[in-house]
Amino acid sequence: MNPLFPLAPLAPLALACLACITTAARAQGVATDAQLAPVLVLGTAIKSGLPATVPGTTASKTAEQLREQNLFNPEDALNYAPGTTVRKRYLGDRNALLAGRSFGTLQPSRALVYLDGYLISNFLGRFDAPRWNMISPEAIARVDLLYGPFSALFPGNSIGTTVAVSQRVPQGFELSGRATASSQNFKPYGQAERFNSGQASLHVATRFDSGLWLSADLNHQDATGQPMQYQTVTASAAGAFPATTGTATRVTGIVYDTDAKGLKRAVFGANGGAIDHTVQDTLNLRGGAMLTPRLEASAMASWWHNDTQTRNDSWLRDAAGNTVWSGTVTDGTNTFTIPASGFAPATRLETHQQLGATLKTKRGPGWNGSLVVSDYRLLKDAARQANNPDPVAANGGAGSLTLRDGTGWNTAEVQASYTPRDDDWGNGRHTLALGLHRNGYRLENAVNTAADWRHDTGTPSQFYGGKTALTALYAQDAWRMSEDWLLTLGWREERFTTDDGRQLGGGVTVNYDRRTLTGSSPKAALAWAATDRLTLKASLGRGVRFPNVEELYNGTVTSGSVTLSDPTLRAETADAIELSAEQEWDRQRLRVSLYADDVHDAILRQTTTDAAVCKTTATGAGNYTCVQNVDRVKTSGVELAWQAQDLGVKGLALEASAAYTFRSEVTANRRDPAMVGKWWLRVPRTRATLQASYRPDRQWLFAAGFRHQGRAYNDTYNLDVNPNVYGGVSKLNQLDVRGAHKFTPQLELALGVNNLTDQHAYQSHPYPGRTLFAELHFNR
Known part of the structure; x- marks a missing residue:
């Protein structure tokens, strides 16, 4: 039996339901083709990955549209989606977080992501x-987005x-692939370095006369990101740096700037494994067949492997020109102490x-009727961290080993829906959907102290899991209800349990009691076709988001940071409303929400x-991470989305979106009243x-894209008054361009640039600078 979730008890229920029920959403992996919503993209009907009767606002991108932008990693498909932030820090980033209208990248568990109906959202924590x-x-055919908790078909x-x-x-034999190369010259603080990346993808698929289809996708990438963080020392409000003791080495290379809170700061170089070189391989095997004229089965098996090596870059040089990595240093004006772990490398x-x-x-x-089951497993996850800087760590030395082997999640879902027959499609018809969903998440995070960080297994020192x-x-x-009116009503009842929660730290093990939480989520949406081309819609819904394992149980301490969890966290409950109007013309579409x-x-x-x-008495750490419930947060805004094609110029397509947040602020918080009235983080x-x-x-293809995001806050009390620096959440104004030429119907060459103006932007970490792309694509 699967240790995460015992599926066996559901088998009889699933088989019984299959005899009489249906699915209602491809996004859940269980919809019949008849249930899929036709999405009108300027006159072209395209099958959507969302349910036909989904309430709320949607957006979509097809594979053909995605060919009009520089797409290196899959999450790039969302770069121009309305009301969406993708915090992709560099090419090959494994922690590309999502944010939306009312939530920032510090609340990414408010987003659901499905791949062919299988849940790939990581609700364990760890970013x-x-x-x-x-x-x-x-292999991407299309990407669809749904905004807000208005559908009962999806979890909280x-x-x-x-x-x-x-x-x-596949509908027949398919063979396609692409090779992409990229390069960026990144030069923060005057330290210029070029970082290169490459990727190759191959898609092979076929469909036999029997209806059996098979597909294989292989993706390989070798990417190096720009520095993510820097070794810094911040001065007091009076401008004084912390006092040091001991003999100092005279160095050059210290750079001074002002941090996000307006305090003077000294910067010594890229630290903490800042420069990530990652080699990743993905193999995705899929297949499907009609077992009978009315029963279809499909399956997927995917594997992903990552080999990461990180390094650092100290800018400090002594009188002989040697690099200085640690110790007490001075530039003749100020004196600082740099810990040995400051410029320590890591592998994973x-x-x-x-x-x-x-x-x-x-x-x-x-x-x-249908049933979908899936299982995601971390077969191997070993992260090694040195305690000494790069040149010392290269020869071994003390460090730590973090193991997460066996961590993962699985899901099972039985869904049902009824679609009226052709002769029932009059007024008063009902399209029904119902279902049973279950998922289970398990996290095992063990930290061992290693005498040689490169290969020792080490001895246990810390653990958290649950x-x-x-x-x-x-x-x-x-x-x-009538020809022009559609009323959608839904209800979702959820029961959440957490157990086996435990922490080990300082030689003491703490076990936590089993907890049970429940949540009810009513939904309602009313749509009125005011004219043949104007639709008005009102959507209301509640969503209940339960805490994940790390938020409940992650209590860890390192040489430079302290992480505090809260095993008594309550679920967050969102009551949402959206009023929208959508108007279509022959060559245009406009939505206002x-x-x-x-x-x-x-x-x-x-x-x-x-x-x-973080309300802790711990002192001496460089960073503190904590999780807490905030009593009440209110957000409201307006969003416009517009599409046009062949508008005055044949072959010209335009898409635009704009959103303005009226407010997103804390309105009540008994635990920390000073937060009240402050803008919500990273919105x-x-x-x-x-x-x-x-x-x-x-x-020929010529394309351009522009992305704008206004500044946001990264500090609970909105004290980050200087956002356009490392550690802040700055404005983003990025222009991307792309040109492509098909030499033959099967062979295309594309050249592109992201961040053409080389704007420096930050979401705490720095975003990439100007990045060049070259892509060769073939298909037959």
Whole structure:
């Protein structure tokens, strides 16, 4: 039996349901083709990955549209999505976090991501990023987004945004691939260095006369990112740096700037394994067949391997020109102490596996049924951290080994829906959906002290881990009250349990009691077709997001940081409303949405240098990370999305979005009243995107994209008054361009540039500088 989730007890129920029920959403991996919503993209009907009767606002990108931008990693597909932030720090980043209208990248568990219906959202913690690595960019068929907790078909993590990635299913023999190279010259603080990356993808698939289809995708990338963080010492408000003792080495290379809070800061170089060289390989095998004329099965097996080596860059040089990595140093004006671990390197080896299977009936209209199961497992995850700087660590020495082997999650879902037959599609018809969902997450995080950080197994020093499980029942009914009116009502009932929570630290093991939480989520949406081309919609819904394992149990201490969890965390509950109007013309579409979220017990995970923020008596650490409930946070705003094609110029396509946040602030917090009235973390005041593509003929493509995000706060009390520096959340104004030429119908060469103006931007970490791309693509 699977240790994360015993599926066996559900088997009889699943088989019984399959005899009479159907699915309602491809995003859940269980929809019949008849249930899929046709998305109108300027006159072209394209099958969506979201349910046909989904309430709320949606957005989408097809594979053809994605060819009009520089797409290196799968998450790049969301770069120009309305109301969306992708915190991808560098090419090959494994922690590309999602943020949306009312939540920042410190609350990424408010986003759901599915791959062909299989959940790839990482709700264990550890940065909470979806496992984008399981997707091969060459295999993406389309990406669909749903905003807000308005559909009962999705778990409470849909408080913010739901993303459904669909991969290609062959209709015959397919062979395609691409090779991409990139390069950026990154020069912060005057320290210029070139960082190069490359990627190769291959897609092979076929469909036999019997209906059996098979697909294989292989993706390999070798990427090096720009520095992510820097060794710094910050002065007091009076401008004085901390006092030091001992004989100081005279050095050059210290750079001074002002940090995000307006304090004087000394910078010594890129530290903490700042420069990441990652080699990643993904193998994705899929297949499907009609077992009977009315019963279809499909399955997926994917593996991802990562080999990471990180390094550092000290800018300090002594009188002889030698690099100085640690100790007491002075430039003749100020004296500082740099710890031996400041410029310490790290390595990481990871192997992940995802397995999934879907069984569904295809009877057309009427009742159908399906079952989807999946399992995501960290087969190997070994992170090694040195205690000494690069040149010393290269020969061994003390360090630590963090193991997460066996960590993972799995899901099972039985869904049902009823679609009216052709003769029932009059007024008063009902389209029903109901289902049972269960998922289980398990986290094992062990830290060992190693005498030789490069290969020793070491002795246990710290541990945290635990399990969570969520069981949900839901129902949804889309009622066509009249020709012009559609009312959608839904309800989701969820039961959350957590057990086996434990921590080891300082030689003491703490075990936590089992907890059970429940949540109810009513939903309602009313749509009115005011005219043949104007639709008005009002959507209301509640979403309940339960805490993840790390938020509950991660209590760790390193030489430079302290992490504090809260095993008594409450679930966060969001009551959301959206009013939208969508108008279509022959060659244009415009949507305007007003939205508001009222979140109770918001779960906030933040990192700070101030121990008082985390309410701890621990001192001496460079950083503190803590998790806490914030009583109430309110967010409201307006969003516009516009599309146009062949508007005045044949072959010209335009897409634009703009959003303005009226407010996103803490309105109540008994635990920390000083937060009240402060802007919610990492939610910008403004967002905007613009994409333009021009195809003068079938051979040429010229495209440009612009992304804007206003400044946001990275400090609980909004004290970061200087956001456009390392550690702040700055404005982003990035222009990307791309040009492509097809030499033959099968062979295309593309050249592009991201961040053409080389703008320096930060989401705490620095974003990439100007990056050049070259891509060769083939298909047959």
